[in-house]
Amino acid sequence: MKTPCINFALLFAAAFSLASASAFPQAEQQEVRHHGMMHASDTHPISTTAHLTVAENLSAHELLLRIGPLNLPAHTAHDSLPQPPTMWFSIPFNGWLTAYHPSLVDSKGTVLPNHLLHHAAFFNTARSDFLCPDREEHIFGAGAEMNDWPGIPGVGYRVQKGDRIRITAMFDNATAQSYREAFLQVRVAYQLANQGATLKNVYPAWFNVMECGESAYDLPAGISSKTGQFKLAYSGKLLAAGGHLHDYGDWLVLKNDTANQTIAALESALDPAGQIISMPIKLFTGRGGIPLHRGDIIDVTDAYDNPTGKLIPNGAMGIVVGYFLPDDESQFSTLRLPEDHP
Numbered sequence: 001m002k003t004p005c006i007n008f009a010l011l012f013a014a015a016f017s018l019a020s021a022s023a024f025p026q027a028e029q030q031e032v033r034h035h036g037m038m039h040a041s042d043t044h045p046i047s048t049t050a051h052l053t054v055a056e057n058l059s060a061h062e063l064l065l066r067i068g069p070l071n072l073p074a075h076t077a078h079d080s081l082p083q084p085p086t087m088w089f090s091i092p093f094n095g096w097l098t099a100y101h102p103s104l105v106d107s108k109g110t111v112l113p114n115h116l117l118h119h120a121a122f123f124n125t126a127r128s129d130f131l132c133p134d135r136e137e138h139i140f141g142a143g144a145e146m147n148d149w150p151g152i153p154g155v156g157y158r159v160q161k162g163d164r165i166r167i168t169a170m171f172d173n174a175t176a177q178s179y180r181e182a183f184l185q186v187r188v189a190y191q192l193a194n195q196g197a198t199l200k201n202v203y204p205a206w207f208n209v210m211e212c213g214e215s216a217y218d219l220p221a222g223i224s225s226k227t228g229q230f231k232l233a234y235s236g237k238l239l240a241a242g243g244h245l246h247d248y249g250d251w252l253v254l255k256n257d258t259a260n261q262t263i264a265a266l267e268s269a270l271d272p273a274g275q276i277i278s279m280p281i282k283l284f285t286g287r288g289g290i291p292l293h294r295g296d297i298i299d300v301t302d303a304y305d306n307p308t309g310k311l312i313p314n315g316a317m318g319i320v321v322g323y324f325l326p327d328d329e330s331q332f333s334t335l336r337l338p339e340d341h342p
Contacts, residue, residue: 044170050084052167056092061190065089067120067169068183069107078118078172088125091163096156096199099189100149102142107181114146115275119244119317120169120184126160128335130203130324131230132212136166137335139204141321142186143244145268145279151189152239152285155325156199159190174275202239202323203332207254207300209318219248219306219315226318227301229257234326237289238263241322242281246315248274250303254320257297263290264320274307289325 047070055064067084102120104112120142127137139157140149169184191199208215209228217226241264243252248270254263269277284290292298302318326332 044079045082046085047082050082052084052087052089054089061192063188063190064185065167065188066183066185067167069181070171070183072116072171072173072179072182074173074176074178076173078170081171081173083171084169087167088164089167091159091161091165093190093192094159094161094194095190095192096158096201097139097188097190098156098199099151099187100140100142101187101189102146102148103185104146105183105185106179107183112179112182113175114277115144115175116171116173116179116182117142117144117146117184118170118172119143120167120186122186123166123168124159124163125166126163126337128337129206130234130332130335131205131207133335135212136337137204138206139165140186140188141206141244141319142184143246143317144276145244147242147244147279147281149242150240150281150283152202152283152323154200155202155239155323156191157204158199158201200325201329201332202325205238205322205324207298207320207322209300209302215317215319216314217316219246219304219312221306221309221311223303223305225301225303226316227299228318230298230300232292232294232296232298234324234331235292235294235328236324236326237284237291239285239289239323239325240281240283241320242266243268243279244317244319244321245276245279245302245304246317247276248304248306249276249316249318250305252279252303252318252320253299253301255299255301256292257299258293259296261290263298264322266320274305292324 050068050070053066104116122140123136124139125136129135129137209226211228243266245268249268252266264282266280268279271277300320
């Protein structure tokens with residue numbers, strides 16, 4: 001499948017320089033140490049060096065989150081590496097998060113290969129996900145494709161001061177080179193609520209081939225495909241769509257079965273070894289977004305071609321993620337979780 005599309009991730013990545021937290025001369029910094037418990041299915045060791053720092057650049061309206069340092073020996077799979085523990089930080093303002101710009105660097109600010117990141121995920125523990133209400137709201141994710149989430153004028157993800165963001169991250173290193181003191185850093189652009197402008201509230205939509213279960217699944221040898229299905233509980237418009245695949249992943253398709261409409265077809269860029277280089281992001285704002293209706297059946301399908309001749313445990317994911325602008329936001333008030341929720 002060949003689908004012409006603009007790789008917005010590369011455009012946005014070129015627009016931002018890489019820097020450490022010390023490059024924020026006006027920053028207010030907080031350090032968040034190890035907390036929490038890894039998922040029961042995780043069997044890898046836990047890093048004793050990795051921690052989270054959060055720097056706020058007040059003049060640029062940007063947060064800089066850094067997770068590390070981690071030492072990544074050559075030829076080491078993610079399940080053998082000491083991984084960061086689950087971490088949290090608290091939103092320090094009332095306003096909107098408007099864009100996310102991830103990258104990998106070392107302690108000197110040298111850019112590292114994207115492929116060292118297996119995946120990272122941010123969850124707002126104050127809200128439940130509108131597609132999977134039994135789960136916390138998944139607000140940002142990154143993998144080896146290292147896509148930016150671009151800012152869209154007039155819209156943002158609403159946050160309240162004190163909202164707790166849970167972060168999980170996993171690294172690996174299949175290369176022949178070792179890397180010391182690696183960091184994942186994510187620049188998060190924001191707009192404050194007390195500065196006059198009011199943004200429309202968008203919600204992250206994560207269409208996962210595993211639906212509301214664990215995202216990773218075993219990748220069989222050869223050509224394979226998996227489909228997940230969602231029945232929408234709300235009407236609104238999808239403003240953008242990007243994707244996440246693992247190595248050997250060829251493409252993702254998001255389809256409205258009810259309307260017999262292909263919403264997005266996203267083809268990966270792979271290197272000669274089948275490793276993910278990039279995934280495209282498509283914006284639908286030029287046509288006002290793609291209308292979706294309550295009761296619509298949405299399918300998400302991935303496609304893989306695993307040439308290794310063997311099954312790869314937890315070797316695949318297939319996720320299309322986008323910005324959803326609801327027609328009636330009052331219905332989303334029920335997604336706010338009580339402060340004492342477990």
